[in-house]
Amino acid sequence: MTKRYGGPVIDPHHHLWDLSLQRYPWLQKARASAEEMAVGNLGPILRDYGIDDYRADAAQQNVVATVHVEAGWSVAYPLEESRWLDGLDRSSGVAHRYIARVPLDGPDAPRLLEAEAANPNVVGIRDILSWHPDAAKRFAPRPDRMSDPAWRAGLAAVTRLGLVFDLMLYPWQMDEALDLVRAFPQTHFVLNHGGSPIDRTKDGMALWRSGLRALGKEPNIRLKISDLVAYDHAWTVESLRPVIEHCLDCFGPERSMFASDFPVAGLHASFDEVYQVFRTVAAELSLNDQRALFFATANDTYRLGIAGPAEIGRGSHV
Numbered sequence: 001m002t003k004r005y006g007g008p009v010i011d012p013h014h015h016l017w018d019l020s021l022q023r024y025p026w027l028q029k030a031r032a033s034a035e036e037m038a039v040g041n042l043g044p045i046l047r048d049y050g051i052d053d054y055r056a057d058a059a060q061q062n063v064v065a066t067v068h069v070e071a072g073w074s075v076a077y078p079l080e081e082s083r084w085l086d087g088l089d090r091s092s093g094v095a096h097r098y099i100a101r102v103p104l105d106g107p108d109a110p111r112l113l114e115a116e117a118a119n120p121n122v123v124g125i126r127d128i129l130s131w132h133p134d135a136a137k138r139f140a141p142r143p144d145r146m147s148d149p150a151w152r153a154g155l156a157a158v159t160r161l162g163l164v165f166d167l168m169l170y171p172w173q174m175d176e177a178l179d180l181v182r183a184f185p186q187t188h189f190v191l192n193h194g195g196s197p198i199d200r201t202k203d204g205m206a207l208w209r210s211g212l213r214a215l216g217k218e219p220n221i222r223l224k225i226s227d228l229v230a231y232d233h234a235w236t237v238e239s240l241r242p243v244i245e246h247c248l249d250c251f252g253p254e255r256s257m258f259a260s261d262f263p264v265a266g267l268h269a270s271f272d273e274v275y276q277v278f279r280t281v282a283a284e285l286s287l288n289d290q291r292a293l294f295f296a297t298a299n300d301t302y303r304l305g306i307a308g309p310a311e312i313g314r315g316s317h318v
Helices: 025-032 053-055 080-086 109-117 149-160 171-181 202-216 238-253 271-282 287-301
Strands: 009-014 063-069 097-101 122-126 164-167 190-191 223-224 256-259
Touching: 009 223, 009 256, 009 287, 025 223, 063 122, 080 097, 097 164, 109 122, 109 149, 149 171, 164 256, 171 202, 202 238, 223 238, 223 287, 238 271, 256 271, 256 287, 271 287
Parallel strands: 009 063, 063 097, 097 122, 122 164, 164 190, 190 223, 223 256
Antiparallel strands: none
């Protein structure tokens, strides 16, 4: 068996929030209601989650830099989330770069995208597409946005500005996503959360496997293997292993990256448990492949410019 990876880690997907700002409609709704969302009951994470909280959770995992992904900041207050992040003490490497939120079919999308792209800390955009007939599991305002000419015009602007697009959707939307990825060959897509295998029935998992296989054949899309525990609340290493292995079979380590999705994943696992699963499953791969999954793919995808393991040593920066 290959030695487990012990070098520096980049976490390319997590969130920070300050609930006192009243800028998170989904968290505010969860606070006012006992209704469960797709990832479960949000009660345990309905508290502020700042850089120090993240550093405490990640303390044992040698995380040297992270990418902050938009945390559902209200679209009524555009650009504010990036400016809020700019004002934090990010010297530890937490929130080294950001994925910002801009509704691509909004009337002000071109101006907002230009403004976000002008911030050197912003490396990508996410406009969540995950739509479910059950409103509790729905993240997007309507289905079929990927086919909307107005939304696609916004995506074209993302591409012109040299930003990555983080793609979050459900498996039954993968056919539409495949058409999108092929229609925008110059766009760098990153599929979130392993393609969100939420339907754990035999047919549901078959749909996820086939959809992921098709997307993995397209050269302009990469994959974040993250928050798999959200779709498998009774998880074990052995229940998550085939999911991770299918992700790697479809995309390869050179186009895949492990990510925490904290604090959301913390509803079902500790930070150390999440990375213990990653390290256990990846241990069968070469050290080069492990380095890609834990460090290099994220560093390249989001243009982080973090020194490689040979230069950086093994001391934790977080």
